[in-house]
Amino acid sequence: MSDTMQAPFSILFVDDDEMSRNHFARAIREDYHVRIARGADEAMAVLSEYAAEIAVLVTDFRMPERRGDDLLRQVAQEHPQIVRILVTAYADKDMLLQTVNTGDVFRILEKPLRVETVREVLRQATARYAERETRQQRLLAMDETLAFLAHELNTPLATISLFARAVETDVAEQYDPERQRAIGQAATSMQNNAQYCLTLISSFWAAVHQNGGQPFASGAGTRKVKATQLIATLLDTYPFTASQGDWIQVDVQGDFVVHSMPNCVALVLSSLLSNALRALDGATAPSLRFEVVDAPEPEIRIRDNGPGIAPEIKARLLQDPVTTYAGSGGHGMGMIFCNRIMQSLGGRLGIESTLGAGTTITMSFPRFRS
Structure with a gap:
């Protein structure tokens, strides 16, 4: 060397x-x-x-x-x-x-x-060190994922709790047709949030078992998962409401293998999709496009034509707990956890947004040489 x-x-x-x-x-x-x-x-x-x-x-x-x-x-x-x-x-x-x-x-x-003995022992020792470092990174990613999962479940469950409490109060009162519609909308929101929780848990559980019970393993024995497969699975299992599924297009310009912890990547994709759908709620002609490219570096981009993000919010999204959905139970931690997961994989998360013109979230992955 x-x-x-x-x-x-x-x-x-x-x-x-x-x-x-x-x-x-x-x-x-x-x-x-x-x-x-x-x-x-x-x-x-x-x-x-x-x-x-x-x-x-x-x-x-x-x-x-x-x-x-x-x-x-x-x-x-x-x-x-x-x-x-x-x-x-x-x-x-x-x-x-x-x-x-x-x-x-x-x-x-x-x-x-003896020089040859020293070199051989050092080769073994550095291999042991690399193994420990890999294990530590997996444990770190697992901790981040568990924290991320807890957040993703906590927000909709908190929303369910608030709506349920409102329904309980309204049922005990005399209410007019307008109030009845509000109760119906609350019930629908409860159902959607509950379904989201169940789908998230179900998807993670299925991914664990498809990988032989080792969701964070890597190496020769790991099933290779491509970016398009992760997106297809997400779109097949996500609890879309009304016509949300019709808003989505997938543009594949170059596929690539997600080498590091695809289950974590699937969770990030699910969170970003949820954010985009929420941003498009009420849009006149909603559009959401997944783009997959492998050059100049592997990326998944999620583009929407929603209202965009204010510059002062965008500048803090990846590092501070800020949100534009505080009134509906948002904590502002989702993007922070998404970014941490991408960083733990050796990648990064990028945000481009213009008020009135939409937002693009880019998931950039490290390039693995064969």
Whole structure:
């Protein structure tokens, strides 16, 4: 591996002997960026600044002031994502067993270090680090998705509760035909919101089981899902009312595989569709178009010809809890969660809107090279 193709992380090597530090750095610098420290305290100082980039810690056992196993224990507590390797020239079996059994070390290397052995162990260690990072990203995405799902269910359920309370009050009173129509509209709204909740849960449940119970898995064993498939499933299952389904067109200029967590993407699509339909409510000639492109980068665009978003609201939508639907139970958190999910996938969310001319939401995905 050349200097320009180094792995995107560093190895921290800790040894009080300068010759050992120089030898280690020369042996692996073509493959990894190396940071060095002369002891445990200096190593912790390096980690305080560069922990985000350091994947593997390799430390000598016998050092002045603090031993390597003590450093490993501290790093295990404060930086558990870092893979830890101990180097020793001493056959202290009790110490080695204790270090291994407590989980403070990934491998133990014996001095004198052999270059090929070091390279192989580092290859295994960086693979372990990458696996941990992937798992952490999946857990983060899962947390975001659960929070997103809770929000998406909370808003319509809160609306149902408010309408139900209004219906209960009105039924107990004397009311005229106009009030009867209002009650009928409230009942319809309750039904639509409840159906939306059920559809969202049902779609997520079905996606989980179609992926063998592993909704956030990735790799060779994962079913490949294309952007057009996600849109088609959404349009087939979404609880459209009246003629809403007739407003929608799908324009495919280039399809692509959604490599990362398609279930999360499906939830984002569902939320964005709901927002667009709400914006089009009452429009003279409502139109909503899904566009799928794969160049210059993979994107899904959702265009509507609704009233548009005021500039002061648009500027804050992806970062602050603002909404134009506060009166109907909106919290302004949906776009924030959508944006966070897209960011956790390595993509982004974009908004273009002009008052009186409509809004376009763009879901941009990372380009995966085969």
